[in-house]
Amino acid sequence: MVFFLQLLKIMSTQNLTQKKLVNLDRIRVEPFLAFGNEKKIFVKGRVISSYKRKRPSSRKSWLKNIIATIKRYSVTSIPDALVEIHFHQHRFEVTTDEDGVFEKQIEVENPSPKSIEHVNFKVLSPVAKKNSTWVSKEVNRYNEPVGVISDIDDTVLISHSTQLGKKLWLSISKNAYTRRPLPGVSKFYHELTHRGEVPIFYVSSSDWSLYDLIRDFLRYRNIPIGPTLLKDKHINLKNVWKSGGGSHDHKLEKIRNIFSIYPKMKFFLIGDSGQHDPEIYAKIIQEFPSRVKAVFIRLVGELESDRKEKLAKIIALDNFFFIESSEEAIELAKKNHFI
Template structure:
């Protein structure tokens, strides 16, 4: 294991030196830059778009046959990709165009009101970088999904659906670079539980995580491969690169509350089941949501990660809206709760 870690360090050191040397950082007219669209969803009136602008890089599709070395190379490429700050992106939707600017992390977002859905065909949004001007600015498209109804689900990702070891930096780091969407493991029974809580995928589900946008494709592929209900994935905006890759999924989790607030405002007539774990601050964040949005949270499901000490258990019992909380150790136990209490009619 020691030799393996040395090899990993050498690989990342080499790529980091390559990056510092300026071969990955400059943008000129020969470079390809592209938009990575992340989100295009809304209600019957408003739509929300999000994405980022990066220098395009070549990346093969992951496979369950990839070994750890191939996955490390792929992770290095993913995190060495250069985001493009202060770029201008033209967003075209329903025959109207809007120009937005990326932030220091290359991320942009736009919310449009008074935008009723088309009844004739699927709605598409188009993204194109208009500044900086290059010869190879690629156009990206994404289908817009509208959500309605009276009930939805909001779920965390790390150690809630996918094994991440978020409380152990070493294990978390190793998983993040040595595995891919097809070799990362879900929590046992997650697919069955999420099909149950979404009423066999009939309820909309939204994912909120402290992982960064560099993992967007991995999470999206993971959900599809493991037959877990898919939905919009809202991640942390702060850019993670090779220098701070070990910080992915860590730090301040207040952005989760902001993302949930966005969903609460976007779907004011919808109540939600919230799902998280005890390893980070999900229970405290969800208690704050219950307090800020009375009557909007139907149930909170919290997966117990590790063993709760007496102090942590006491803190959880004192949370606002504790009567809405259901604690479980396995997906089978969560399914039993749903069925016993007729949470999904």
Template sequence: MKHFFVFRWFSSPFRYAFAKLKKKLGKLDRLKLEIFLVIGNGRKVFVKGRVVEAYRQSRPSDKKTALQNLLATLRRYAGSSVPDATILLAYGSHQAELITDSEGLFEKMLRFSDAERQAVQKIRFSLVPEQGLVPETGWVERSVHWIRKPYPRAVISDIDDTVIISKATNIGEKLWLSVSKNAYTRRPFPGVSEFYQLLTANGEYPVFYVSSSDWNLFDLIRDFLSYRNIPLGPILLKDGHINLKNIWKSGGGNHAHKLEKIQFLMEFFPEQRVLLIGDSGQHDPELYAEIIRRFPDRVEAVYIRKVRQGDAAREHNLNQLLPPNKVAWVKTTREALLHAQKHLVV
């Protein structure tokens, strides 16, 4: 399998060369170290983050105007990713060096001895200073999100048009929502908090969010989930760098990366049964069908929110892969909630 954390060197050679030139000339602004994932399965820890030019961002508020939110979006997407930066990791008695790829991303699978598995609770990250690189901060510390045992279920959920109203099938509406709203003014589908609290036993069971949104939206999605009382969990987004010139592509394009990321989660937590939630607007039904084929008896149920007129063939193909009442095609989250209460052990 080609894991989702394999570096993607084929993206924008011009942007990569330009960022390297800025670095060599010492023209990069102060740099920001962003940590996205620090998850462990009891034996290993996977870390992922990136280095970008730092930008000053105000806290979101439900009082912000569309213009203020637009300016915040411009700041979020204006910075350049930083390739070939050196990151130092410290964990337990070990240290490791990572080099950012052409998207400014870095990732690594850390392995521990039996004695260290219980002791290591935090990972420390630092951007190594060099000519042309000025770190915004020193060491950044993150707690490991340990999931050491299988739970009765884990939820793997899409985000756009599944949790958050995004209008992903309409580029104009999607772009306007993206640039004019913030984490406090974006709207969830009615009942999402109650539904996800039910499925996760009020946050006791793990939940993972896998989306085609880009990493620039990581903080917005995290803050949105927290503000709307939707159970928090690791967020896995699309690696391709989005900037002001191609912001309209955010959330679009090829969705194969979602299959890679879900497969990674299935392999990283090999004894865990999962429940999949998505929508029919893009390719979730086909991606989830493939996961069921690759991991027989590991998928408890699937919920698909119907975005537009149903496609009988798509529904039939997915319905054949699980027992009756384990695939639900719903128009509202309320329908999904009622179905779960009736057909799932919660």
């Protein structure tokens, strides 16, 4: 840990130099999201200084993983960059915010529902030393009657979010192939999504610098993949320990956005008791009383009795399940004919 903090200090200084030279580097769009309904899609991404990322491996040592973490968080986000978006025959321009992030809602119906759609992105300015190239992202449109929304940390991925030291060490010394999932989560999610027929969305307080790690982790652990919505605030080497922490209000806003994009879809909500998932999901049930089929909350330690009483005052706790294992969740889902 001490070794990492020393490297962190050195690389933070180097990162300031990189920011001054960013216009000389090659910059690119890193697309995150492209999903929607039959009539419109929502796209999101960021503009960053390009860097070469090596594929994760279960054989990599903790030292190599720490170096990979340093490289990940040394990437410079480009504020006020102009991005061109091409979708079918339509062209749009958007500008990135102070964290290099952009988003756009595009109202374009799918002309060929059975064909695969792609949306394309390109940086127009600032002009990089090397020509900017087009980046493509496959579009996912959903019209199913049911969906799943899940947290990630300590719900899918063992993170020890309530213990800062353990959480930080896991995040810097492990990679997508050496991080561990909660036991049985793959089976539970495959059952609940009917082997991919039901769409799944992930909403987490992890930052966008971990997007590739999360996607690789889900793929490697055979956990259903879906749109992954993370925290917008930029995390760098100086404040990497804050990743996943702070306010979780953004999760509420992102879940509301999913509900608005799919007004006829009902949802299963999955989270854990280590942070504020029960309270966030209770608020969603208040706002959308007929849209939540069930809530599954994985217990992290014991749930305080007064906390449960406060939840019961907000909403009826019918179909609001507190579980200790994926096996228990599967049994409850079968008993209630969810699967």
